[in-house]
Amino acid sequence: MTKPPPNSNSDLVRDIIIGMSDGLTVPFALTAGLSGVLNTTHLIIVSGLSEIAAGCISMGLGGFLAGESEVEHYDTELKREFSEIDTVPKTELEKSLSTQVALQISRDKNRWAEFMMKLELNMVQPARNRAAKSGATIALSYLAGGFIPLFPYIVTRDSKTGFDISCIVTILALIIFGYIKSKVTGQPLIKGTIKVASIGILAAAAAYLLAKAVS
């Protein structure tokens, strides 16, 4: 009847989605943009690989450090709640939903502090030691996503053929990814799929037109 609370499995799915969304889109758009102004694939591949390395590290390390900060932030606030419970228990009791609730909760200090974290800050305890796994998942998903638009330029010798194949496989990949993403996040399937595919196509179109315009 009720949805289960977020668990480590849904965290994993969320990290894959974060990494793959940008991984499929940005390298696709960049290589498409460059294919409009370059005839050979060499520099497209160099740019694509540089971008994937940069995006991978930026998002992966960013995710890792954000996960670490979340745990630190929770711990700081939790310490503050405990100290408030000790120093100003009456104020904290009044802040609770009602005196009756307060009396019930205040029997257990841990539960009380946890309750105040949720009530005042809407914070639940983040999973420990997840930061590294989260960062790695985001980085690998970005890498996996980024290779889909890039590999056609590696296997073909001219940028026009590379562009055509890259468009076909990436748009297909965006549709499949959009469908799976909508399914696991419980969004309307068709609407969700169209959303994901549109972002990729729009970004590529913008990059293509901009590259043409400045060349």
Place this chain on the structure above:
Amino acid sequence: MTKPPPNSNSDLVRDIIIGMSDGLTVPFALTAGLSGVLNTTHLIIVSGLSEIAAGCISMGLGGFLAGESEVEHYDTELKREFSEIDTVPKTELEKSLSTQVALQISRDKNRWAEFMMKLELNMVQPARNRAAKSGATIALSYLAGGFIPLFPYIVTRDSKTGFDISCIVTILALIIFGYIKSKVTGQPLIKGTIKVASIGILAAAAAYLLAKAVS
């Protein structure tokens, strides 16, 4: 004594941070990587602009659609809570913290549903009509961040000078951004600043070495 709950101002700050983190990092790394293999700045500028356009759209539109989905998701779950309150009120009463709490809360159906949303799903009502603003803020912040590493290549004629100036201004910008970010998110100032700067420098070093290696 207590931190205020997230408001629209902190949402704005969060969106600026999201956009600017990647905006400063990825275009910096990409252009640095390309400067190692190209002597003229023209293609570095084209690549940089394409990447900024792509990243801007991918992150901005992504943020906009995520904001929309969040509101939709909340509304779906809220509807379910109301229907559960109507069809199986006893189950919902038992799930509440205690019978006493339950009795207090169940006097007001709106409050009851809102309480269950927080208790069961840890969801608070997202701000309405924020999605578009959020997307635009992320996109503009990416754009602003991305131009800092790119403009040295535009104002200089050779890629080596561009690279040197780009490193200096971007590392400076990363330090300032890292400091402000740590300040507004309440993180330790020096540690937080070093974190932000390291991501940018590591991403640029990886992109630079990779571009050199494949060229």
